[in-house]
Amino acid sequence: GKYRVISTKPMPGNRWINLLIEQDCRLEICTEKKTILSVEDILYLIGNKCDGVIGQLTEDWGETLFSALSRAGGKAFSNMAVGYNNVDVNAATKYGVAVGNTPGVLTETTAELAASLSVAAARRIVEADEFMRAGLYDGWLPHLFVGNLLKGQTVGVIGAGRIGSAYARMMVEGFKMNLIYYDLYQATRLEKFVTAYGQFLKANGEKPVMWKRASTMDEVLREADVISLHPVLDKTTYHLVNKERLAMMKKDAILVNCSRGPVIDEAALVEHLKANPMFRVGLDVFENEPYMKPGLAQMKNAIVVPHIASASKWTREGMATLAALNVLGKIKGYPIWSDPNKVDPFLDENSPPPA
Ligand code: GLV
Ligand code: GLV
Structure with missing residues (x-):
């Protein structure tokens, strides 16, 4: 060569x-x-x-x-x-x-992990699995691992680009959740999808799903039941979810992060998880990989996986x-195939596999 x-x-x-x-x-x-x-x-x-x-x-x-x-x-x-x-x-x-x-x-694969973490957190699947393996199950009980029903609740998406939009579609269509999103850009295709899906449900005599583009991120944090973070990590998104913003969220909200760890102030998150046992998180990424902030690994209300969203x-x-x-x-003298500084019109949330 x-x-x-x-x-x-x-x-x-x-x-x-x-x-x-x-x-x-x-x-x-x-x-x-x-x-x-x-x-x-x-x-x-x-x-x-x-x-x-x-x-x-x-x-x-x-x-x-x-x-x-x-x-x-x-x-x-x-x-x-x-x-x-x-x-x-x-x-x-x-x-x-x-x-x-x-x-x-990696759009769909990553969105599927965010959706999986959302459901796993809502239904406490990992905690329940640990309980079962520990031999603690001694019979069905009305209170055992009661979680949240997603249907009819609101999913919040922060950063509605390719991955965030794909995740939103999965949650809206799969679980009939309402959508609130925050992004600097309008997610036109996503809005059209949710509108059409809402009309379809209505035509079938079901309650339509609703959507809203929030004018601030805080609006999403206050109103959503499940929130998934999909921004790019840069100076403007470092510690986007901090102590103050965690406090704005519902006490029993679910927060999912499959973007980059430093988007969340992880030490503040550990404190929040300790103070709010009903609050649950699903994390694929960490502030200082491969480490977790002290205390996180002990939290029952946290699901943690090792940066496998695109796996x-x-x-x-x-x-x-x-x-x-x-x-x-x-x-060979051609422009770079996918330049992160340029928006490639061929790469959207439904992009085809490479040949
Ligand atoms: C639970 O297993 C039920 O049958 O309600
Ligand atoms: C994985 O984290 C990626 O950015 O592709």
């Missing part, structure tokens, strides 16, 4: 590997045992000749790595993630390295393929 391409981790499937090697690339996949590579580890991998890198969200892609990649002749970097808060895009641009991410292929086989293979296409395309 003419081009040296590095993947900092082995990734699912073979398609991404074949794509690269069939197109003149010499692919090196780092098989280092430790989970999170340091900047020094990656500098060593880049060496003095490297055309492109596929990296992971656990890595700090800033000034140091992009200047090194540029010196090694590198033209492209792709994160294997839709989120790119670990990537300093300005630094990449300064050193002439194009950046790509992997949107679209379906189809999606992870798709993410790997997109990441490879991003790097390969740029090396």
